[in-house]
Amino acid sequence: MRSFKPKTLFSLAAVGVLALSACGEAPDDEPDTDEENGEAQAEDNPDYTACLVSDEGGWDDQSFNESAYTGLQNAIDDFGINSSTAESSSEADFGPNVDAMVQQGCDLTFGVGFLLEDAINDAALDNPDLNFGIIDSTLPDEPDNGKPLVFNTSEASYLAGYLAASMTETDTVATFGGLQIPSVTVFMDGFADGVERYNEDHDAEVSLLGWDKDAQDGSFSGGFDDQSAGRALTEQFLAQDADIIMPVAGPVGLGAAGAIEDDGEAKLIWVDTDGYESTDYGDIILTSVLKQISQAVYDTVEEGVAGDFTSEPYVGDLENEGVGLAPFHDFEDEVPDEVKDKLSELTEEIISGETVVESENAPQ
Amino acid sequence: MSTQQTSDDARTPGGALKEAESRLHYAVRELSQASWVITLLSVLVALVVGALLILATNPQVQATMGYFFARPGDFFLTSFEVIRDAYSALFRGAVYDWQAATPQRAIRPITETLVNAVPLILAGLGIAIGFRSGMLNIGGQGQIILGATCAAFIGYAFQLPLGAHLLLALVGGALGGAIWGGIAGVLKAKTGANEVIVTIMLNNIALYLIAWLLRQQWFVQTGSNQPISASVDESARLFGILGTGFRLHAGILLAIAATIFVWWLLERSTLGFEMRAIGENPEAARTAGVNVPKATALVLIIGGALCGLGGAAHLLGTEYRLAAGIAGTLGFDAITVALLGRSRPLGTFLAGVLFGGLRAGGVLMQAQTGTPIDIVLVLQSVIVLLIAAPPLVRAIFFLPHPDGSPRVRRRRRLRDQQAAEAASEPAPTQEVSK
Numbered sequence: 032m033r034s035f036k037p038k039t040l041f042s043l044a045a046v047g048v049l050a051l052s053a054c055g056e057a058p059d060d061e062p063d064t065d066e067e068n069g070e071a072q073a074e075d076n077p078d079y080t081a082c083l084v085s086d087e088g089g090w091d092d093q094s095f096n097e098s099a100y101t102g103l104q105n106a107i108d109d110f111g112i113n114s115s116t117a118e119s120s121s122e123a124d125f126g127p128n129v130d131a132m133v134q135q136g137c138d139l140t141f142g143v144g145f146l147l148e149d150a151i152n153d154a155a156l157d158n159p160d161l162n163f164g165i166i167d168s169t170l171p172d173e174p175d176n177g178k179p180l181v182f183n184t185s186e187a188s189y190l191a192g193y194l195a196a197s198m199t200e201t202d203t204v205a206t207f208g209g210l211q212i213p214s215v216t217v218f219m220d221g222f223a224d225g226v227e228r229y230n231e232d233h234d235a236e237v238s239l240l241g242w243d244k245d246a247q248d249g250s251f252s253g254g255f256d257d258q259s260a261g262r263a264l265t266e267q268f269l270a271q272d273a274d275i276i277m278p279v280a281g282p283v284g285l286g287a288a289g290a291i292e293d294d295g296e297a298k299l300i301w302v303d304t305d306g307y308e309s310t311d312y313g314d315i316i317l318t319s320v321l322k323q324i325s326q327a328v329y330d331t332v333e334e335g336v337a338g339d340f341t342s343e344p345y346v347g348d349l350e351n352e353g354v355g356l357a358p359f360h361d362f363e364d365e366v367p368d369e370v371k372d373k374l375s376e377l378t379e380e381i382i383s384g385e386t387v388v389e390s391e392n393a394p395q
Numbered sequence: 396m397s398t399q400q401t402s403d404d405a406r407t408p409g410g411a412l413k414e415a416e417s418r419l420h421y422a423v424r425e426l427s428q429a430s431w432v433i434t435l436l437s438v439l440v441a442l443v444v445g446a447l448l449i450l451a452t453n454p455q456v457q458a459t460m461g462y463f464f465a466r467p468g469d470f471f472l473t474s475f476e477v478i479r480d481a482y483s484a485l486f487r488g489a490v491y492d493w494q495a496a497t498p499q500r501a502i503r504p505i506t507e508t509l510v511n512a513v514p515l516i517l518a519g520l521g522i523a524i525g526f527r528s529g530m531l532n533i534g535g536q537g538q539i540i541l542g543a544t545c546a547a548f549i550g551y552a553f554q555l556p557l558g559a560h561l562l563l564a565l566v567g568g569a570l571g572g573a574i575w576g577g578i579a580g581v582l583k584a585k586t587g588a589n590e591v592i593v594t595i596m597l598n599n600i601a602l603y604l605i606a607w608l609l610r611q612q613w614f615v616q617t618g619s620n621q622p623i624s625a626s627v628d629e630s631a632r633l634f635g636i637l638g639t640g641f642r643l644h645a646g647i648l649l650a651i652a653a654t655i656f657v658w659w660l661l662e663r664s665t666l667g668f669e670m671r672a673i674g675e676n677p678e679a680a681r682t683a684g685v686n687v688p689k690a691t692a693l694v695l696i697i698g699g700a701l702c703g704l705g706g707a708a709h710l711l712g713t714e715y716r717l718a719a720g721i722a723g724t725l726g727f728d729a730i731t732v733a734l735l736g737r738s739r740p741l742g743t744f745l746a747g748v749l750f751g752g753l754r755a756g757g758v759l760m761q762a763q764t765g766t767p768i769d770i771v772l773v774l775q776s777v778i779v780l781l782i783a784a785p786p787l788v789r790a791i792f793f794l795p796h797p798d799g800s801p802r803v804r805r806r807r808r809l810r811d812q813q814a815a816e817a818a819s820e821p822a823p824t825q826e827v828s829k
Contacts, residue, residue, distance in 0.1 A: 087720060117761050118768055121723025123713065124758065126642075127507065131488075131762035134500070145621050146718055168621070210719070211610055212622055253603070392620060 074336075075111035081332045082115040082137035084128045086144035088255065089118045093310075094281035094303050095214075095324050099143045099166060102328030109329075110336050125150040133158055139335040141166060141180075141328060145214065151177060162340045164331050166324060167214045169394065175342050180327045181394035182347035184214075184302075185221030186381050187320045187354040188277070189388045190374050191300050192225020194318060194356070195275040196237040197370045198298070205240035205273035207250040207264050207287075209280030213392035218279040218302055218320060220244050220390035228377075228386075240268050247391070252283045261286030269294050275317060277302065288312040298362075305357040317366075319357035323347060346394060350382045413810075420795065430737055436788050437781035438749075441774045446478045448773060449766055453477050481766045488759025489752035499640050504755060506643040512751030513646040514539070514709040518729035519736060519743040520657045521572070521701030525590075526738040527661055528694040529674030534579060534594025535702045536726025537601035538572035542703025543710040544605055545571030547717040550627025550710070551616060560630040565649075565707050572703015573696050575601065580695030584688035590695065598726065606719050615717075624717035633712035646708035650744070653701060658740040660697070670694050702729065731779045750775060 083103050088096040100116065107114050115135050117128040125142070129150040132140045138161060142151040145168035152170045155163040155177040162176050169179040195204040206222050208215040223244040226237055241264075242249035252260040261283035268276055269290065276291060277300035278284035284301060291297045292315055299312060301319040306312065327345050334340050347353020356374070359366050380386040450456050456477055459469040487494060489508050495501040518535050525532035546568035555563060575597055582588040608614045609622035616625045633644040661667040669690045672680035681687050706722065714721060732750055736742030757771035781788050789796060 115762055116765075117758065120768055120772070121725075122718055122720040123511070123709070123723050123725075124754075124768075126713070127755065127758045128762070131758050134495075135762055146623070146720070148621075148623075149716060210606070210622070213620055253606075 074109065076336050077111065077113060079110070079336050080113040080115060080135070080137045080139075081106060081335065082132040082135065082140045083117075083328075084125065084132060084140065084142050084147060084150075085116070085118045086125075086142075086146050087119055087121060088144075088281070090116070092255070092281055093285075094255070095166065095322070096143050098303060098322070098324035099141060099328050102325030103141075103332070105325065106329050106332040110332065112332065112336060119147075122146060126153075129154045133161060138162060139164065139332060139340070141331075144168070145212070162335055164328070166327070169344065173342070176340075178331060178340070178342050179344040179394075180324070180331065180347075181344060182214075182322045182324070182327075182354050183217070183388075183393050184320060184322050184347075184354050185217045185224070185388045185390040185393050186349045187322075187356055188218045188221035188302075189225040189228070189381065190356050190377055191277060191318060191320050192222035192227075192239075193229050193377060194225070194366070194370065194374060195222070195277070195300060196226045196229035196235070197373075198317065198366065199237055199275050201272045201274045202235070202237050203240060203271065203273045204237060204275045204277075205250075205265075205268035205271075206277040206279065207241045207252060207261075207268075208278075209252055209255040209283055211249075211251055215279045216242075216247065216249075217390050217392040217394075218277070219249060220392055221388050222277055224388055224390075240271055240273050252278075252280050252286075255281040255283055258283055258286030258289075262290045265290035269297055274298065275300065277320070285310065285312075288315065291315050301357075307357065307360040314361055316360070317362050318359050321355045321357050323353050323355075327353060344394075348382075349378055433785050433788050434735065434778075434782060436792055437778045440781055440788065440791060441777035442482070444777050445770050445774045446482070449478060449481050449770060450474050452767070477764075480764045481760055481770075484760040484763045484766075485753070485756035485771075487756070489756030492759075503641060504759070506637060506641050507755040508748060508752040509647050510642045510644070510713060510751070511754045512747040513644075513650050513712060514705040514725050515728055515732050515750050516650040516744050516747035517646075517653055517705030517708055518702045518725060519732035519747050520653055520740060521576075521698040521705065522729050522733035523736060523738040523740070523743050524657060524661070524670070524698045524701070525694055526733055527674055528670040528690070529677075530583075530691070530694055530698075531591045532576065532579070532594055532695060532698050533591055533730065534576060534597050534699070534726070535705075535729045536722050537594065537598040538575045538699045538702035539706035539709070539722040539726050539729075540598075540601040540605050541571035541575040542568035542706030543714075543717060543721045544608065544706075545703070546631075546707035546710050547624055547627055548614065550631035551625045554628070555630065557630045560628065561633065561711070564627070564631045564711055565704065568707020568710075569700040569704045572706065573700035576695040576697075576699015576702065577692065580692035580699070583695065584692040594695075602719075605717070605721070609717070609719060622719060626715045627711060631711060632715065633708060642713060644708075644712035646712040649704070649708055650747070653704065654740045654744045657701070657743075661740070666690070666693065702726070705729070728775070731775060734779055735782055737782075 081103060083099060085096045088094060090096055090100045103114060106112060115132060115137060117131060119125055119128055125147050129140060129142065133154055140161065141164040143166045148165060148168045148170065151163050151165045152172055152174070155170065155174040156172060159176055164178045164180055166180045169181065170177045204226060206219050208219055219242040223239055223242055226239045229235060230237055250264055252264060261278055261280055265276055265287040274297045276287055276297060278287040279302050288299055288310065291299050292312060298317040299315050301310065301316050303322050304319065305321060306316045306319045327347055331345065349355060377386065381388060455473050459473045463470050488504050490505050492501050492504050518539055521538065522532050522535050546564045549564040549567040553560065579590050579593040579597060582593055583590045609624065615623065617623070633646045635641060635644050637643050661671065669680065669685045672683065672685055673687055673690050677687055705725065709725065710717060710721060728750060732746045733743055735746035753771045753774055757768045760766050761768045
């Protein structure tokens with residue numbers, strides 16, 4: 032008789048596991064009743080369809096596409112609407128994807144990112160009965176059924192700049208971007224102004240590496256996917272004595288986080304989402320500059336479901352909490368109380384208009 | 396030969412059967428040698444692989460898998476429905492949409508397929524010329540970017556009459572690509588630089604060049620600081636050939652013309668002969684009096700011009716505005732198109748249409764069935780993988796090797812030997828031995 036070989040045993044085991052995992056009970060034929068009981072509180076709007084078209088980043092970019100997607104998912108859960116989503120793999124897909132959404136009868140279609148500006152604009156003009164939204168841009172023809180969702184992130188990164196300048200021990204902080212586009216450099220402008228404000232208030236000389244606001248020139252990783260580029264830039268900044276770094280480059284920031292963790296001394300400021308929760312680097316993240324895209328998408332869907340859609344642009348700022356600073360989490364005790372007080376004071380000033388954070392990259 | 400065979404058959408019992416068998420073998424062998432059969436089978440295998448991936452990632456199918464033994468019918472029914480929906484959406488998005496609201500929308504998919512195919516065909520032809528001449532032009536991406544950039548700038552910065560404007564923009568695009576390809580070509584011809592490395596590096600340079608240009612106000616001419624250029628003027632756009640509601644533009648005529656031109660160039664012209672000669676054997680070509688450096692440079696210049704024209708047609712026909720991602724993955728898709736088309740003009744044309752169709756169908760498939768568009772990429776990749784490895788396809792379908800597999804070859808040799816013996820021996824003896 033042939034002895035069992037490990038390979039035979041393994042395949043037997045695999046088949047066994049497969050068979051066992053397939054032994055579950057068949058569901059009842061009328062599963063609908065259960066579902067309805069479970070979600071008794073949620074509204075139900077099966078007639079309303081909200082749709083989302085991504086740019087080249089895709090839904091798992093840990094940045095604004097993902098944020099918008101989360102907003103839509105929350106809206107689906109809460110309002111019981113239908114949805115449809117399309118990822119674009121290149122710029123040539125934008126038009127066809129938006130068109131596919133229109134053909135599906137989407138009541139509200141969002142384009143994520145300024146690159147979809149034209150596609151959304153044209154679709155809005157061609158389909159006056161349907162509503163559209165565009166994130167991080169405005170629509171050239173300002174149609175009545177198109178809503179721009181933009182964020183004045185310079186206000187929040189102003190606070191981050193001030194915080195960084197107060198917390199630095201080497202009098203050097205740094206920032207870098209993914210690409211030189213307004214939705215990125217608007218963060219860097221605010222950060223630069225925040226540092227500048229600290230220097231004025233305290234007669235200090237904290238220097239900022241990686242961005243020159245007046246010249247509109249600085250350090251960029253050249254894209255949003257090359258983490259090693261982020262790491263290389265960060266190591267350069269660390270070598271130049273920077274100890275707080277704000278990467279504005281989506282996932283490329285993870286490369287920066289790696290370099291900072293190796294350094295052991297420096298700290299990171301994350302952007303878009305609360306990095307303490309969205310990344311594994313919570314222990315080095317001083318704070319995050321939040322850009323609440325998901326909330327904006329959610330709110331716009333809510334308006335649409337209620338029939339209150341307007342083309343009034345949504346501008347996220349400190350006042351409506353569309354942008355803001357995340358909690359300090361692990362650094363709660365390290366940030367002195369006077370700095371915290373000063374930050375809330377600055378927030379008040381910005382909301383009241385006493386302090387204006389100017390940026391040529393801010394949404395108009 | 397045939398007369399001898401029949402006389403053999405007449406004398407050998409079971410000969411007719413054997414002959415039929417060998418004829419079948421012959422036919423199968425011929426068939427498996429034909430490249431289109433391999434291509435067709437590759438597409439088939441790719442669809443099966445794609446179907447398995449769709450099933451593996453579909454939540455409904457996963458749910459029915461959980462109680463497979465309790466009610467296996469559910470699993471098979473759901474699987475069938477999921478695959479049917481996904482692939483029928485792919486087909487409806489690429490060829491003919493029988494669920495569309497209007498007849499116009501119903502035939503729109505095939506026109507969308509052609510729209511997608513235009514840049515793929517043009518750039519694919521450019522790459523194919525290189526392949527035929529023994530040169531791996533990986534720089535399609537950069538040449539497309541340069542072509543689109545030049546065409547766009549001419550399109551919105553100049554004011555010219557209708558016709559002349561379009562012509563100049565197209566020529567500008569081709570020139571841009573030709574220069575980019577020409578850099579690699581001249582370097583290879585003059586210094587022997589490896590064209591693979593040079594063209595790949597030129598891709599990166601093109602990418603940063605366009606990123607820089609899009610930040611210069613004199614270039615974009617929009618008054619905004621978004622890195623996207625102004626729209627090209629109406630007079631420079633490739634006009635639509637089917638009227639409103641369709642995006643199909645005159646670029647398809649350009650693609651057809653280019654296909655014919657490349658066929659003429661490679662198969663009928665002296666230059667094309669020289670190009671193919673340096674691809675086969677540069678030493679022999681030199682001995683035969685071909686100016687090898689000149690032909691080498693020209694291959695990449697013409698290839699670059701075609702890629703540039705592809706970029707220009709893409710911009711002037713569909714996009715109208717220049718952004719950093721204008722080329723998308725066109726340059727690399729063009730390489731696969733040329734491979735799939737086996738570097739033949741007609742093959743490249745058809746491969747371009749197939750890939751254009753997969754792209755167009757992928758949009759509808761994603762929007763209507765939620766099947767990730769990445770499946771399309773998997774289909775394309777599997778097709779090309781199999782095309783590049785015909786023995787793999789033959790192994791999957793148990794097709795004989797064109798030269799005969801070792802076993803078949805041995806059997807054939809044995810049979811030939813027997814036949815020879817039978818022929819040499821007198822017929823009666825054989826009957827007795829039987």
